[in-house]
Structures are given as C-alpha cells and as structure tokens.
Amino acid sequence: MPSRELPPPPPPAHLREWLDETVVRADRARFLADLSRRSLGLGRLALLWTVAAVFAFGWTFVGMAVMSFESGDAFGSLFGVLYAVIGLGVLIPAGFWFAWGARQERRVRRLLCAWVEAGRDPATDARLRAPARSLVWLTASLALGAVGLWVAFAAAAGARPGQDTYGEVAYFMGFGMILWITALLGLAKAGAHYRWAIRAFRGGPAASGPGGRRLVSETP
Template sequence: MPRSQLPPPPPPAHVRARLDDTAVRADRARFLEDLGRRSLGLGQLLLLWSVAAVCALGWSFFGMGLMAFEGGDLVSVPLGVVFILLGAGVLVPAGFWFARGARHDLQVRRLLSAWAAADRDPVTDRRLRAPARSLTWLLASFLLAAAGLWVAFGVAATARPGEDTYGEVAYCMGLGMILWITGLLGMGKAGVHYRWAVRAFREAPTAWPREQNREGNRER
C-alpha cells in the first residue's frame, strides 16, 4: 500500500466471519498502527506547525503593510498595498492547506473508529492507545500556546505611545494569536485522541467473539 494512500475500511461483519482470524487480526493491528501515526504522529505535529509557520509568514506581510500605511507618503502607501497582497497570497493557500488537512484528519479518524470497532485484541489494543504520543502533543502544544499568549498580551501590555506603532503592536498580537490557536488545536487533538482511545480500546475478553461463539456451539 503506498504511504500516501489510506488503509481500506474493514470488511463487513458477515465477510469477516468467513475470513481467517489470524489474518484479520494482523490486518487490524497493522492498519491501526498506520492510522495512529497518521493521526497523532510526530510528522503530523510538524505538519501542523508548518501550516502555522506559513500563516505567520503571511501575517508578517500584513504587518509590514500596516506599518507602511502608517508612513502615509506616496512611497509607503503603494508599498503597503504590495505587502497586503503578498500576505493574502500566502494566507489563502495556507487556509486551503489547513482545510485539506482537516478533511484528511477526519477520514483517518473515521477509519480508526471503524477498525477499532471491528474486533478486539487486548494485547494489541493496549499498545495502540499510544499515551506517549498524546502526551508529546499535549506538552508541545501547551508550550506553544503559552508562548503565543506571552507574545500577544505581553507586547500589548508593554507598548508605549510614541515608541511602538499600532502596526507593530497589531503584528505582534496577530503572531501571538497564531501561535496560541495552533497550540490549542494541538492540545485539543491530543485530548480527543486519548479520550477516544481509552473508550475504543477498553479491556475486552481474551477470546474474540467468533472464538467464543465457536466454543458455545461445541458445548451445545
């Protein structure tokens, strides 16, 4: 299966009943491992931060445009328009990139839920909860959100009339808000994933349902 292609959904229950238990378990474990990395892997965290970095670059152009407008002369105003257009040219693709990533993340989440509900394997499921990945996302995102709040409100609180322009304050506050929102998204994703994993991978009987049914039929 190509790395960019998502795993297939699990086969229907009546089809799984005719398949080999060992093969189904192996597919389930492999696909859940792959989907878990796609949902909460280190690469996904870096991808989220990359989108935030692009947004920060676009906002930097906006900030330079605002500071240029404050000049008010014949050179600064056209230059400010150019910076604003450059900012829009960066932020609009970043918005599409973010929307595409959100749709991909939703597809991964649906496949995770479907494969987790397809059957139970307590030994594998305990490993697939991945608390370490959730904790990594949580701590890294918390630090990023804290840095964003410090930049946004710290600059606004220490700004002095005559020394700091409105454009500079607006730029710093916008940059801080980008960091803060990115951190909140990361913390929210980590919390949702951990809560879902605890519910989806509850302790289950050692024997799989099909094996239990077979044992019950033998007793009858």
C-alpha cells in the same frame, strides 16, 4: 498528512466470517498502527506547526502592509499594497491546506473507529493508547501556548505612545495569537485522543463472534 493512500475500511462483518482470522487480525494490527501514526504521530505535530509557520509568514507581510500604510506617503502605500497582496497570497492557500488536513483527519478517525470495531487484540490495542505521543503533544502545545500568550500580552502591555505604531502592536499580537491557537489545536488533539482511547478500550470483555473471533461489544 502523508501523500500515500489511507488504508481501506474493514470488510463487512458477514464477510469476515469467511476470512482467515489470522489474516484479518494481521491487517487490523497493521492498519491501526498506520492510522495511529497518521493521527497522533510526530509527523502530524510537525505538519500542524508547519501550517502555523506558513500562517505566521503570511501574517508578517500583512503586518508590514499595515506599517507601510501608516507612513502616510504614496511610496509607503505602494509597498503596503504589494505586501498585502503577498500576505493574502500566502494566507489563502494556507487556509485551504488547513481545511484539507482537517478533512483527512476526520477520515483517519472514522477508519480508526471502524478497524477498532472489527475485532479485539489486547497487544495491538494497548499500543493505540499512545500515552507517550499524547504527552509529547500535550507538553509541546503547552510550551507553544505559553510563548504565544507572552508575545501577545507583552506586545499590548509594552506598547508606548509615540514609540510603537499600531501596526507593530497588531503584528506582534496577531503573531502571538497564531501560536496560541496552534497550541489550543494541539491540546484539543491530545485530549480528544485520550477520551477516544478511554471509550474504545475501557473494561469489559469483547463479545465473541463466529469462529471464536472476539469483537468489540460497543461503539467507541
């Protein structure tokens, strides 16, 4: 997520009655555009893949640790401990980073819903559907998932006793699973945005509020 602060929530309905409708509409359009980019922008997709790359980097050290332990000698065990410590030192911060991003994502979604309920502007709302960005998330995630499944299953099916070690097979299967799980998260994101847009902007005129302002008649 971008480091700058998130947009503020919309003012309460009883205060919006006393505000300039043009200003409220302009704020709504600007904040919704910002929140939409944060939620489904290409930067968000790149961030998801970056977190996955960090997990894969940490998993590489874990795989090297397992392969070092399999050597059976003291020198290999020493390197195995070193690799395991490095791997955990990468994976644990990556897990906290992922959890922080998930919390930010929930905050963005709540603000999106709140600002959508603050009024209705067909021109702005049409852009929030973001079909092109949803398609990018969908196709990129499908491609990544296919690669992940191929890596995982190829590692298991192509293993040869006496040639491939358990550590090598576990590493490649784990690497493929990281790609596959990342792809599932991307697919879930695209699907959730599509369902949200359908609920938030489905047909039916918005109710008119005080001063002629059009308000959303249902909660997305």
